[in-house]
Amino acid sequence: MIENIKIEYRKENSAEFEINAAPNGNPLNYKILNEKIYQIIKKGYTKVVLNNVCGQRFIGASLQGQLKIEINGLPGNDLGIFMDGPEIIVNGNSEDQIGNTMNNGKIIIHGDGGDVIGLSARGGKIYVKKDVGYRVGIHIKEFEHKFPVLLIGGTAKDFLGEYMAGGLIIVLGLEFKSDGTVSESKYPICGEGLGTGIHRGKIILRTVEDLGSRLGVGAKVYDLKKETEKTIKPYIKEFCDTFKINPDIINLKPYQIVKPISKRPFGGNFCGNLI
Amino acid sequence: MSLSHNFPSYFHIKVDREICRKCKRCTNHCSYNALSFNGEQIVSDDSKCVSCQRCVAMCPSGAIRIEKNDSYLPPHGNYTQRIRNIIWSQSGNGGVLLSATGNDRPIRSIFDDLLLDACQVTNPSIDPLRETIETKVFFGRKPKKIVFSEDLEDPNNISLKTEFMPNFEIDSPIMIGHMSLGSISYNACMAIYQAAKKLNILAGSGEGGLHQDFYEYGPNIITEIASGRFGVDINYLQNAAGIEIKIGQGAKPGHGGHLPGEKVNSLISQTRMIPKGSDALSPYPHHDIYSIEDLAQLISALKEATRYTVPIGVKIAAVHNSAPIAVGIVRGGADFLTIDGFRGGTGAAPRIIRDHAGIPIELAIAAVDSRLREENLRDEVTLVAGGSIRYSADLIKAIALGADVGMCCMPVLIAMGCRVCQQCFRGLCSWGIATQQEYLVKRLDIDVARNRIINLFHSWNEELKEVLGAMGIDSVESLRSNRDRLRYIGPNPKIADILGVKHAGE
Numbered sequence: 001m002i003e004n005i006k007i008e009y010r011k012e013n014s015a016e017f018e019i020n021a022a023p024n025g026n027p028l029n030y031k032i033l034n035e036k037i038y039q040i041i042k043k044g045y046t047k048v049v050l051n052n053v054c055g056q057r058f059i060g061a062s063l064q065g066q067l068k069i070e071i072n073g074l075p076g077n078d079l080g081i082f083m084d085g086p087e088i089i090v091n092g093n094s095e096d097q098i099g100n101t102m103n104n105g106k107i108i109i110h111g112d113g114g115d116v117i118g119l120s121a122r123g124g125k126i127y128v129k130k131d132v133g134y135r136v137g138i139h140i141k142e143f144e145h146k147f148p149v150l151l152i153g154g155t156a157k158d159f160l161g162e163y164m165a166g167g168l169i170i171v172l173g174l175e176f177k178s179d180g181t182v183s184e185s186k187y188p189i190c191g192e193g194l195g196t197g198i199h200r201g202k203i204i205l206r207t208v209e210d211l212g213s214r215l216g217v218g219a220k221v222y223d224l225k226k227e228t229e230k231t232i233k234p235y236i237k238e239f240c241d242t243f244k245i246n247p248d249i250i251n252l253k254p255y256q257i258v259k260p261i262s263k264r265p266f267g268g269n270f271c272g273n274l275i
Numbered sequence: 276m277s278l279s280h281n282f283p284s285y286f287h288i289k290v291d292r293e294i295c296r297k298c299k300r301c302t303n304h305c306s307y308n309a310l311s312f313n314g315e316q317i318v319s320d321d322s323k324c325v326s327c328q329r330c331v332a333m334c335p336s337g338a339i340r341i342e343k344n345d346s347y348l349p350p351h352g353n354y355t356q357r358i359r360n361i362i363w364s365q366s367g368n369g370g371v372l373l374s375a376t377g378n379d380r381p382i383r384s385i386f387d388d389l390l391l392d393a394c395q396v397t398n399p400s401i402d403p404l405r406e407t408i409e410t411k412v413f414f415g416r417k418p419k420k421i422v423f424s425e426d427l428e429d430p431n432n433i434s435l436k437t438e439f440m441p442n443f444e445i446d447s448p449i450m451i452g453h454m455s456l457g458s459i460s461y462n463a464c465m466a467i468y469q470a471a472k473k474l475n476i477l478a479g480s481g482e483g484g485l486h487q488d489f490y491e492y493g494p495n496i497i498t499e500i501a502s503g504r505f506g507v508d509i510n511y512l513q514n515a516a517g518i519e520i521k522i523g524q525g526a527k528p529g530h531g532g533h534l535p536g537e538k539v540n541s542l543i544s545q546t547r548m549i550p551k552g553s554d555a556l557s558p559y560p561h562h563d564i565y566s567i568e569d570l571a572q573l574i575s576a577l578k579e580a581t582r583y584t585v586p587i588g589v590k591i592a593a594v595h596n597s598a599p600i601a602v603g604i605v606r607g608g609a610d611f612l613t614i615d616g617f618r619g620g621t622g623a624a625p626r627i628i629r630d631h632a633g634i635p636i637e638l639a640i641a642a643v644d645s646r647l648r649e650e651n652l653r654d655e656v657t658l659v660a661g662g663s664i665r666y667s668a669d670l671i672k673a674i675a676l677g678a679d680v681g682m683c684c685m686p687v688l689i690a691m692g693c694r695v696c697q698q699c700f701r702g703l704c705s706w707g708i709a710t711q712q713e714y715l716v717k718r719l720d721i722d723v724a725r726n727r728i729i730n731l732f733h734s735w736n737e738e739l740k741e742v743l744g745a746m747g748i749d750s751v752e753s754l755r756s757n758r759d760r761l762r763y764i765g766p767n768p769k770i771a772d773i774l775g776v777k778h779a780g781e
Contacts, residue, residue, distance in 0.1 A: 030575075030579075031579075034579055038582065057572065057575070057576070058575065058576050058579040058580075061576060061579040061580045062509050062512065062579070062580035062581075064509060077572060078563075078572065078576050081576050081579075081580065082507070082508070082509055082512065082576075082580045084508065084509050096563075097563050100563060100576070101504045101507055103508045103509065116562060116563055119504075119562060119563055120503070120504035120507075122508070122548055135562060138562050139503070139504070139556075139558060139562070141548070141549055142550065143544075143548045143549055143550060144550075146548075162562075163556060163558055163562075165549065165553065165554075165556065166549075166550065166553070197556070197558075199553075199554050199556065200550070200553055263536060263553070263554060264535075264536065264554060269370055269371055270370050270371050270372075270373050270625070
């Protein structure tokens with residue numbers, strides 16, 4: 001559709017490409033930016049660096065394979081939608097619906113995330129260093145070897161893990177100060193409606209707060225078993241390595257786990273009599 | 276002993292003992308356990324019979340008849356047996372009543388109140404067997420106008436400036452509606468897709484993903500993105516003629532979906548991409564769509580994901596404010612718009628919603644078509660309309676009211692053998708259509724079912740041509756929104772007003 005797009009700058013002898021997403025201070029239309037990314041990848045480059053990103057939507061939409069996209073700036077909604085494999089690194093904050101219906105891949109946000117992160121994701125990892133908004137991890141699923149993991153360093157708002165149908169959400173409740181120090185967040189670990197309608201999967205929260213009053217329909221707090229704690233260790237380690245956090249602080253607080261009461265929370269609500 | 280509140284059965288199974296050979300074929304074929312053999316003879320449990328007629332069809336000596344059991348309930352014009360049964364059923368178990376297929380209330384059909392025009396004297400009719408009548412439809416967004424670049428110095432140097440959106444061509448204005456693998460069986464899906472390919476018409480995938488075996492029929496399949504996003508991955512998006520964002524369904528506007536875990540066998544699990552035995556819940560709204568702007572965002576996302584190669588559309592149920600919503604959808608970038616009327620079918624929906632929510636498709640088509648015209652958007656978008664298009668007459672009238680393509684499901688199921696027993700949600704379909712149980716699915720012969728669908732729509736297409744010929748119209752595109760070729764004979768002139776159709780005689 002968009003032809004003859006000029007690609008401004010290329011590093012010598014490298015598989016890496018740089019794109020200025022706002023030449024002369026004018027942000028490119030998302031269609032043009034995404035078409036550039038698409039054409040560069042078609043030429044065989046495996047890493048794209050986007051500079052001055054300024055709210056352009058759908059970056060990384062439905063890309064496949066072993067690719068890396070590094071974003072300097074603020075990507076718009078639906079970052080990595082339908083993505084199947086690539087790794088996206090955002091050096092900054094992100095907006096809403098990152099990893100929407102993602103099949104596989106990894107999204108790393110070195111800042112705050114927006115609302116509805118990981119909507120209906122079937123696989124892949126989303127690591128957000130700081131806080132996230134509402135309805136994060138809604139309806140994430142799992143399938144065969146695909147297992148979505150959302151790891152949030154800060155805190156979350158209301159309806160965390162709503163309709164959850166698989167996968168894993170971990171919230172650590174840390175605060176990252178501008179001087180680089182890490183402390184416990186002064187905000188609640190999550191808001192109301194925690195895990196409403198959850199029918200599979202786990203939400204693990206690193207907190208001693210009483211979660212009982214915030215639980216949504218069909219969710220329940222359970223004790224975290226030692227074996228389960230072991231299974232999340234690799235993700236915590238990867239998170240600490242990615243964001244260069246000393247893992248010692250994470251061991252200072254225990255975890256609580258939220259799981260579904262039953263696989264069929266509303267099974268008895270319908271009847272199929274012949275009328 | 277407590278008092279029994281079991282309500283009387285609808286049907287009575289009558290076995291003619293004199294000619295019954297006691298071969299027990301009927302007991303094997305009855306998936307609802309209404310027939311059994313007690314060692315001496317075939318016995319029936321009328322309370323379990325749904326009148327699916329499988330036993331009748333399979334009995335080698337024709338010994339079985341299903342009769343209506345209406346002999347003893349005291350008659351009442353207001354508290355009909357149906358209402359009494361609903362109350363008995365609810366007071367028995369306290370749940371929301373489920374139902375299947377489309378609205379079964381005897382509400383007057385507006386299609387039946389419309390009459391078609393034909394040529395006499397002043398304009399000649401066309402013989403469809405000897406002259407060409409075009410039933411092709413181009414599916415997708417059309418440009419508002421076509422612009423050429425002019426070269427003042429060289430008048431022969433003319434080139435097209437308008438950018439075209441993706442379009443494809445179908446041979447008849449017919450789409451087989453969205454029935455997912457899960458609501459219907461693998462064999463039923465296969466028969467439908469094969470028929471759609473052979474006829475070069477469209478079929479919907481439903482919201483349950485697309486099995487790999489069906490990828491080869493992709494050029495005739497519109498895949499669906501619903502709130503559950505089941506089976507949605509890059510292959511699903513790229514193996515389709517078009518993609519439809521499902522907001523609502525005529526049988527259950529405003530309602531989500533729920534495929535119970537026990538139906539999620541390995542086939543459904545692979546197709547929907549969820550673990551075996553896991554519930555498949557479709558949330559009521561899309562949680563990334565709370566406004567027209569959000570919808571426009573998902574439309575743009577899908578266009579990005581498919582690199583602008585296929586049309587992206589939106590399906591809504593016909594509800595009170597369909598017309599302004601439709602305008603928002605078209606302005607939001609949808610290449611096609613599907614409206615599903617209140618009689619539309621379902622594999623499972625709460626009875627209260629199926630029977631009482633939404634508006635008739637006839638009124639919705641007219642309202643949406645008129646409103647899009649007022650906003651100068653009508654010619655840009657393809658309008659698909661469904662929700663009880665029962666036979667070719669309904670299809671023709673829907674097109675004349677303003678639809679580009681008519682969408683239907685029940686006629687396809689009936690063609691394959693469905694007897695409309697309305698028990699789809701129980702998964703026990705004895706005809707192998709609305710079931711996932713292997714021994715039942717095997718009963719549906721794909722080749723036979725496919726050929727019956729092909730015959731059905733071939734017949735519709737021929738009848739469409741007959742009508743077009745009689746009207747003196749040589750292309751179905753000229754019938755679209757041609758409401759002057761319709762007249763109303765129903766009891767309510769207000770309906771004629773809304774439809775923009777004159778009364779017969781006017």
